[in-house]
Amino acid sequence: MTLPTGTPTAFSRNRPNRHTKSPPCVSPPDARPHPHRRVGAPMPQHASRPVSGRETFPRRVGDCDLLVEVCNGMPYLAPLWHKGPTMYLVNRVHTDLWDMRHPRPVAGLGRRLERWAPAGTHRAGPPLPKASEPLFVAVGRLVEYKRIDLLLRLWERVRPVTGGRLVVVGDGPERHRLTAMAGPGVEFTGRVSEAEKHRLLCEAWQLLHPSMMEGWGLVVTEAGTRATRAVGFDIPGLRDSVVDGVTGVPAGGESSFAAAWCSLALSRQRRSVMGRAAEARAEQFRWSSTVRQFREVAAEACGPVRPAPAALSIRAVPPQRRVSGHG
Numbered sequence: 001m002t003l004p005t006g007t008p009t010a011f012s013r014n015r016p017n018r019h020t021k022s023p024p025c026v027s028p029p030d031a032r033p034h035p036h037r038r039v040g041a042p043m044p045q046h047a048s049r050p051v052s053g054r055e056t057f058p059r060r061v062g063d064c065d066l067l068v069e070v071c072n073g074m075p076y077l078a079p080l081w082h083k084g085p086t087m088y089l090v091n092r093v094h095t096d097l098w099d100m101r102h103p104r105p106v107a108g109l110g111r112r113l114e115r116w117a118p119a120g121t122h123r124a125g126p127p128l129p130k131a132s133e134p135l136f137v138a139v140g141r142l143v144e145y146k147r148i149d150l151l152l153r154l155w156e157r158v159r160p161v162t163g164g165r166l167v168v169v170g171d172g173p174e175r176h177r178l179t180a181m182a183g184p185g186v187e188f189t190g191r192v193s194e195a196e197k198h199r200l201l202c203e204a205w206q207l208l209h210p211s212m213m214e215g216w217g218l219v220v221t222e223a224g225t226r227a228t229r230a231v232g233f234d235i236p237g238l239r240d241s242v243v244d245g246v247t248g249v250p251a252g253g254e255s256s257f258a259a260a261w262c263s264l265a266l267s268r269q270r271r272s273v274m275g276r277a278a279e280a281r282a283e284q285f286r287w288s289s290t291v292r293q294f295r296e297v298a299a300e301a302c303g304p305v306r307p308a309p310a311a312l313s314i315r316a317v318p319p320q321r322r323v324s325g326h327g
Helices: 046-060 097-101 104-116 148-162 175-181 194-203 218-224 254-266 268-282 287-302
Strands: 008-011 019-021 036-038 066-071 086-090 135-139 165-169 186-190 206-209 230-233 248-251 314-316
Touching: 066 287, 086 287, 135 148, 135 194, 135 218, 148 165, 148 175, 148 254, 165 194, 175 186, 194 218, 206 218, 206 254, 218 230, 218 268, 230 254, 248 254, 254 268
Parallel strands: 019 086, 036 314, 066 086, 135 165, 135 206, 165 186, 206 230, 230 248
Antiparallel strands: 008 066, 008 314
8 A cells, every 4th residue: 555645544444542653664655556535635734734634634534443644744643633543654754854944933843743743676677787887876856955965075086086977866956056066977867767767776886875864765775676785874764774884884974975985886896795785685675564564553553452454445635745756
């Protein structure tokens, strides 16, 4: 099943009130259709969410056996207004991003609330060989917190040592500024097809992920399925998705990031060993396992008397809008 972010989802099956968190889901969405029915008007964003949820959800959805709140930023505070069992599916916490995007009162409230509230691996085609010349790839939306500007500055230090190309995949409001500051050997592709992303991740010698915050960094797992190791920073999220010295390097600072970038590029044996390890770890994150863990937590939230049903009918209130391109 695929749950939209930032929206409560009702599962019909009635138990006393319990609140629990779900396991993280790091597999790509299951492409198979699932029975569901969407009801209700679009939900507003940020501070008005709790009020909207309290007013809209009971009227549009009615009673349900389990309410799953997909928490991506400002929560709906479902346990305060929903009388039945609730479960939080937390796919990321925004930490410093609150201060970058919102004025101080909203940012402070958001940070406090998210502290309180909150498949087979997918490959778009057959494996492809690594590029014959050094190829380094960064994938993600071009926004401030992804820190592609830092990557471009480090590239000026790394390029004389490694040579090769740096390819930046993705689009966003920072693209014009980043393109203007890019030096030799840098290519911006904009948005690409899944087939082209597959080719680039297969051929890449390394995935470079300089983001300042991540919930997990799904592209790290996507690269791992193509036997491509990752170099990122030692931050929450990447600290979990990148196994230090095994599937990549979570660097402690800019200099160590550049050093890891160079050392891996210059050692074919280390690249090969870490690539195989990255691929093996990515295989652990299967969609069937994610669904099983989700059902276990749902059963715990609903109570120990009855197991989770084999099939759940989903009734979801869609978010106001969806933003693609998250790394």
